[in-house]
Amino acid sequence: MIDLDDIDRQILLALSRDATQSASALGRRFSLSQPATWRRIKRLQDAGIIAGRKLDLDKEKLGFGVTVFLGIKLATKGRVSLEDFERAVAAIPEVQTVEHVLGMYDYRLRVTARDISDFERVLRRRIMTLPGAGNVEANVLLSEERRPGPLGLPTGS
Incomplete structure (x- = not known):
């Protein structure tokens, strides 16, 4: 298990709400450069904390009510x-x-x-x-x- 700081937690929370956010957008939000944000995300992926990103489909709009x-x-x-x-x-x-x-x-x-x-x-x-x-x-x-x-x-x- 790796140690998470407040920025790591904020990045995880932001990605859990919207996994399509870019490292650049997240970096601007948390006052980090794009490469620094990307390295944090990569470290979280390598540690298995971010196991993937999923597509959330609207089942009702697809006809599954x-x-x-x-x-x-x-x-x-x-x-x-x-x-x-x-x-x-x-x-x-x-x-x-x-x-x-x-x-x-x-x-x-x-x-x-x-x-x-x-x-x-x-x-x-x-x-x-x-x-x-x-x-x-x-x-x-x-x-x-x-x-x-x-x-x-x-x-x-």
Whole structure:
């Protein structure tokens, strides 16, 4: 783990809000030269703190109006390997995230669909046929709030 100073934290917070910002723009914002800012970003990437930059698509504008979180309890843990379940669920394009969790369920999935009937089709034809799938609980996303940046970063700036 590397030591982060206040400028590093501010750069991380700024990039977590908008990863398209250039080193030049960030440098102007934090009173650094473009090369100095670029070196800081490169150091954070090399240390694995910045693992990548992602494109955030508006699912609704692409026609996907429903997001559902599924809790899945495997019915036959001993007979079906976790790898078989994970490999099968990864092949379902509507599944956005797969999280192996501890608690009431073994897995938590984030599923996007065009509408409720499209979600029902995905649930019946794909999710319920996964190897070892047992109990399934669905929670429909009503709204979502994004939190600014990763833990341990200042929220002001």
